[in-house]
Amino acid sequence: MLKNIIYITSSIIFFFAGIIVYGIILNLREIKLSEAMKQKDLAQITNPSIIIHRKNYTLDLYSDSIKVKQYKVVFGRNNGFEKKSKDDFITPIGNYKICDIDTNFIYYKRLKLNYPNIQDAERNLREKRISKVEYITIVNSLKENNCSYDYTKLGGNISIHGIGKYNLIFKNLPFVFNWTNGSIALSNEDIDELCSVVHIGTKVKIIH
Numbered sequence: 001m002l003k004n005i006i007y008i009t010s011s012i013i014f015f016f017a018g019i020i021v022y023g024i025i026l027n028l029r030e031i032k033l034s035e036a037m038k039q040k041d042l043a044q045i046t047n048p049s050i051i052i053h054r055k056n057y058t059l060d061l062y063s064d065s066i067k068v069k070q071y072k073v074v075f076g077r078n079n080g081f082e083k084k085s086k087d088d089f090i091t092p093i094g095n096y097k098i099c100d101i102d103t104n105f106i107y108y109k110r111l112k113l114n115y116p117n118i119q120d121a122e123r124n125l126r127e128k129r130i131s132k133v134e135y136i137t138i139v140n141s142l143k144e145n146n147c148s149y150d151y152t153k154l155g156g157n158i159s160i161h162g163i164g165k166y167n168l169i170f171k172n173l174p175f176v177f178n179w180t181n182g183s184i185a186l187s188n189e190d191i192d193e194l195c196s197v198v199h200i201g202t203k204v205k206i207i208h
Contacts, residue, residue: 033061033193036069045197050160050204052184054091057176059160059186061194071190073160076182081208083120083182084129086155091182091206094119098160098202099147101195108162108188109195113204115158116148124154146200160184160204162191 037045045063052059052073059071075091083092092115100112116124121138124130130138134152141149150156161183163170170177171187179185184206186194 031069033069033197037063040066040068042066042068048198048202050194050198050202052160052204052206054093054206054208059184061197069193071186071194073184073186074176074178074180075184076180077178078182079178083115083154084124085153089180089182091180091184092116092120092158093206093208096158096204096206097146098198098200098204099145101198101200102159103195105161105164107164107185108167109191110159110161110183111191111194111198111202111204112147112157112159114142114146114148115156116152116154118142120154129153155182157181158183160186160191160194162186162188164188 031039037043040063042063045061045068047064049062050059051062054075057073057075059073061068061071076089078089080088080090081093083090094115094117096113096115096117098111099114102110102112116138118139121130121135125132125135130153134154137149138152138154141147148156158181161180163185167188170179170185171189
């Protein structure tokens with residue numbers, strides 16, 4: 001009985017170790033942002049913007065109209081199409097902006113997005129998911145702080161962020177594992193690269 005337990009446990013450990021090693025090998029093929037810029041003959045990133053493809057699990061960084069580098073990302077643990085509430089764990093689709101940069105976040109660093117934006121608020125007011133008071137609160141917060149008010153039925157705190165202390169494990173998974181509250185997650189090293197070139201006001205488009 002004990003031998004069977006040891007055998008099964010060892011098999012599981014070796015299996016997951018093999019997965020991580022395979023993921024490490026895949027990640028070794030990725031180039032740094034500096035090298036990607038060199039390949040595009042760019043001395044610096046000007047007018048940065050981001051396009052996120054939910055279907056492909058990718059984040060594309062642009063300098064003006066030039067796509068500089070593509071990153072692997074994961075999303076909210078519910079893969080639904082439209083975000084309707086703070087508790088559905090769906091990554092929203094729409095046009096947003098970075099409204100705050102936090103370099104001391106639980107998941108390492110984050111680029112907070114202005115979700116819900118005015119379009120989100122207007123649509124959900126029409127569909128009676130939020131009240132008029134909540135709509136006004138969201139709009140006023142966006143006008144005053146650039147970031148939205150997080151505590152309506154639509155929620156908030158949607159951002160592009162790192163992984164944090166489990167970075168070594170999660171960044172080397174060779175398969176997609178959606179785990180966030182609806183935010184967009186990528187490795188700590190990748191969020192470092194983004195933080196070095198984007199700024200408050202950088203446009204972020206999330207498409208299906």
